Amino acid sequence: DSGVTQTPKHLITATGQRVTLRCSPRSGxxxxxxxxQSLDQGLQFLIQxxxxxERAKGNILERFSAQQFPDLHSELNLSSLELGDSALYxxxxxxxxxxxxxxQFFGPGTRLxxx
Amino acid sequence: KNQVEQSPxxxxxxxxKNCTLQCNYTVSPFSNLRWYKxxxxxxxxxxxxxxxxxxxxxxxxxxxxxDADTKQSSLHITASQLSDSASYICVVxxxxxxxxxxxxxxxxxxxx
Numbered sequence: 001d002s003g004v005t006q007t008p009k010h011l012i013t014a015t016g017q018r019v020t021l022r023c024s025p026r027s028g029x030x031x032x033x034x035x036x037q038s039l040d041q042g043l044q045f046l047i048q049x050x051x052x053x054e055r056a057k058g059n060i061l062e063r064f065s066a067q068q069f070p071d072l073h074s075e076l077n078l079s080s081l082e083l084g085d086s087a088l089y090x091x092x093x094x095x096x097x098x099x100x101x102x103x104q105f106f107g108p109g110t111r112l113x114x115x
Numbered sequence: 116k117n118q119v120e121q122s123p124x125x126x127x128x129x130x131x132k133n134c135t136l137q138c139n140y141t142v143s144p145f146s147n148l149r150w151y152k153x154x155x156x157x158x159x160x161x162x163x164x165x166x167x168x169x170x171x172x173x174x175x176x177x178x179x180x181x182d183a184d185t186k187q188s189s190l191h192i193t194a195s196q197l198s199d200s201a202s203y204i205c206v207v208x209x210x211x212x213x214x215x216x217x218x219x220x221x222x223x224x225x226x227x
Contacts, residue, residue, distance in 0.1 A: 002158060042219040043159070043204065056213035090158050106158025 003027065004107035006091050012113045018079040021110045025072055025093030031055070032074040033094075033104060034066055038087040049074055081114045088112075117142040119207050121218035129226055132195055136221045138188040138205030146210040150179050150190045153202045153220070162190070162203075195225045 003026035013019055025032050034046040036059075045058035049068035060066075063081075068074040078085060088111050092104040119140045128134050140148070147166045151159035163172045165181040165188060172179050176199075178191045192199055205218040 002160070004158070043206075043217040045214055045217070048213055058214050092158070103161050103164070106160070109156070109158055111156075 002105040002107060004091060004093050004105050006089075006107040006110050008110060009108065010111050010113075012115065013081060014115055015081055015083060017081050017114075018077065019081065019112065021076040021078070021089050021091075021112075023074045023076070023091030023093075023107060025074070025091075026105055029093035029095055029105070030072065031094045031102075031104075032068055032072070033092040034060075034074070034076050035090040035092065035106075036087050037090060037109075038084075041087075043090070046076070078112070083114050086112055086114045117207070117209060117216045119205055119216050119218035121203075121205050121221050123221060124219070125222040125224070127224045127226060128195055130195060130197055134192050134195060134223065136190045136192075136203050136205075136223070138190070138207075138218055140186050140188070140205070140207045140216070140218075142186075142207040142209050142216050144210035145183060145186075146208045146212075148179075148181060148188050148208075149206045150177070150188075151204040151206060153204055155201070159204055192223075195223075197225050197227060199223060200225045 005024045030051045033048045037043045046060040048056040066076045088109045090109045092106045094102040094104045122137045149164045150162045153159040163179040176193045181188045202220040204220040208215045
């Protein structure tokens with residue numbers, strides 16, 4: 001158990017809908033990262049937050065947005081869902097703002113299925 | 116374009132045997148390279164991190180090597196166990212960037 005929690009574990013929804021994925025980082029970790037893992041793409045970095053501020057953006061679609069709250073938990077919002085958005089979404093956290101060497105601890109993931 | 120290529124895509128070995136997984140990258144400038152183990156349906160767990168000046172690093176039965184000149188890394192697993200069955204992912208981080216580049220992973224199956 002990494003200490004990172006993600007809810008829900010599974011999510012099934014329809015195309016065009018909007019969902020919110022939630023992540024609680026390890027106690028004391030200020031940085032949160034979101035990743036998407038699909039069968040044909042592998043793991044892809046979406047976005048990073050540090051202490052409430054956006055720090056880095058990867059291959060995140062405009063239909064997706066995220067935020068980190070004052071209590072450091074983070075939410076990833078996915079809207080106008082398409083079939084291709086079906087994937088595992090992972091949240092990871094690290095102690096400080098990433099300086100490349102800080103290990104990221106991954107949560108168990110949320111499996112999103114869009115029908 | 117930064118890329119990380121892993122080989123083989125999948126590998127099946129017998130319990131107790133050794134194996135080596137490969138990772139080639141074109142990420143530049145280079146900062147560090149991590150190997151992750153990901154069990155099915157779970158989040159990745161870091162095995163090792165290699166920086167530019169490191170050639171070899173071990174973590175139990177896992178030994179990672181790095182050749183920064185040829186931009187190649189390998190992960191050697193000794194005396195494999197059934198619990199080694201997982202996907203092994205190579206991740207390279209460029210210098211000055213928070214954004215890592217992930218390989219597609221090698222799926223390892225260890226049979227009794």
